[in-house]
Amino acid sequence: MASNTVMVDSSIFEDIQQKIDDDTAFNDELRETVQQLNKQVRSAQAALSQVHAIPRDQLAAHITKTQPLIHAEITTISQLATKASQQPYYKWNHVWTRSVQDACFTILFAHYAASSALLTIEDLGARLSIPVNLKDRDAFHLTIEEYLLALISLIEELARLARNAVTIGDYSRPLEIARFVNNIHAGFQILNLKNDILRRRSDGIKYRLKEVEDVVYDLSLRGLVPKEETKDEEMKT
The missing domain is CATH 1.20.58.200 (Translin; domain 2)
Known part of the structure; x- marks a missing residue:
C-alpha cells in the first residue's frame, strides 16, 4: 500500500528562523539606541532638577548650559527615527515610547523654566525634527x-x-x-x-x-x- 505522507519542506522553518534572527538583531539595535537616549535623559533631568534651587535671575544662564544635553537627546532621537522607520512603527514603538516621553518632558520643562510658556505638540515635533501624529504613512513620529x-x-x-x-x-x-x-x-x-x-x-x-x-x-x-x-x-x- 502506497504511503500518503506529505513531507514538509524544512526551508519553510529556515526562512522563519531567519526572520526571527532579523527581528532579534533589529530589536537589539533599537534597544542600544534607546539605552543611549535614557542616559542622556537622566543627565538632562539631573541638570534641570537644579532649577528648583536657582533664583529666577540666574535661570536663563542655567538653562543655556543645559542646551547641549537637550541637543544630545534630539540627535539620538533623530538616529532612532532613521532606524525605526525601516520597520512597521507599531510593531516596535513599545521599545522607545517611554524614553521619548521622558525626553519630551525635559524639553518642555527647559522651555517653561526659561519662558513660563508651553510648547505645542507641533513646536515639540519641530524641535525634535520628527513628524507629529502621522496618519498617512508608517514612519517614526511623535504621538499625541x-x-x-x-x-x-x-x-x-x-x-x-x-x-x-x-x-x-x-x-x-x-x-x-x-x-x-x-x-x-x-x-x-x-x-x-x-x-x-x-x-x-x-x-x-x-x-x-x-x-x-x-x-x-x-x-x-x-x-x-x-x-x-x-x-x-x-x-x-
Missing part, C-alpha cells in the same frame, strides 16, 4: 499620547517647583504656576481620552493643581503676596 504624558510629567514637576520656589524667596512663581496648571487642567477637561494610562495619569492633574493652590493660599495668608498681584492672577484664570 506621548506629548500629553510628557505634559502631565511637566505639571507634576511644576507642583514641586511651586513649593521649592517659596524656599528661595520667589513668591510670584507659585502664582504663575497656579495659573499655568489651571489652564492645562481646563484643557484636559475638554479631552475625551481613550488611552487608559493617559486617562489615569490625567486624573492626577487636579491634585497637582490643588497642591499649587494650597501654596498660593498659604502665601496669601502670610501676607507674602500683594493682594493686587493675587487679584491679577485670579482675573487671568
Whole structure:
C-alpha cells in the first residue's frame, strides 16, 4: 500500500528562523539606541532638577548650559527615527515610547523654566525634527499620547517647583504656576481620552493643581503676596 505522507519542506522553518534572527538583531539595535537616549535623559533631568534651587535671575544662564544635553537627546532621537522607520512603527514603538516621553518632558520643562510658556505638540515635533501624529504613512513620529504624558510629567514637576520656589524667596512663581496648571487642567477637561494610562495619569492633574493652590493660599495668608498681584492672577484664570 502506497504511503500518503506529505513531507514538509524544512526551508519553510529556515526562512522563519531567519526572520526571527532579523527581528532579534533589529530589536537589539533599537534597544542600544534607546539605552543611549535614557542616559542622556537622566543627565538632562539631573541638570534641570537644579532649577528648583536657582533664583529666577540666574535661570536663563542655567538653562543655556543645559542646551547641549537637550541637543544630545534630539540627535539620538533623530538616529532612532532613521532606524525605526525601516520597520512597521507599531510593531516596535513599545521599545522607545517611554524614553521619548521622558525626553519630551525635559524639553518642555527647559522651555517653561526659561519662558513660563508651553510648547505645542507641533513646536515639540519641530524641535525634535520628527513628524507629529502621522496618519498617512508608517514612519517614526511623535504621538499625541506621548506629548500629553510628557505634559502631565511637566505639571507634576511644576507642583514641586511651586513649593521649592517659596524656599528661595520667589513668591510670584507659585502664582504663575497656579495659573499655568489651571489652564492645562481646563484643557484636559475638554479631552475625551481613550488611552487608559493617559486617562489615569490625567486624573492626577487636579491634585497637582490643588497642591499649587494650597501654596498660593498659604502665601496669601502670610501676607507674602500683594493682594493686587493675587487679584491679577485670579482675573487671568
